[in-house]
Amino acid sequence: xxxxxxxxxxxxxxxxxxxxxxxQAFLAAFADxxxxxxxxxxxxxxxxxxxxxxNENIGVQNRIEITG
Numbered sequence: 001x002x003x004x005x006x007x008x009x010x011x012x013x014x015x016x017x018x019x020x021x022x023x024q025a026f027l028a029a030f031a032d033x034x035x036x037x038x039x040x041x042x043x044x045x046x047x048x049x050x051x052x053x054x055n056e057n058i059g060v061q062n063r064i065e066i067t068g
Contacts, residue, residue: 003066015064023050023058 007015010029017025027046030036036043036052043052053059 007066015066018057019063021058021061023053026053026058 005012013029014026017023017029027050030046030049032046034044034046034049036049038052038056043049056062
């Protein structure tokens with residue numbers, strides 16, 4: 001089973017922050033001009049990503065497990 005150590009550092013930081021329920025670390029994993037795409041919806045910049053995180057990720061106690 002793959003581990004987060006096998007992932008690129010920014011992806012690993014985002015997943016680790018999600019699983020630790022650390023919104024501050026989650027946002028720090030993204031560049032200021034980052035874009036997050038979730039099921040065809042686009043969230044541009046940290047403010048939109050923070051809203052997505054609050055409503056659909058850490059804010060709803062999401063956890064992510066690497067399975068492949």
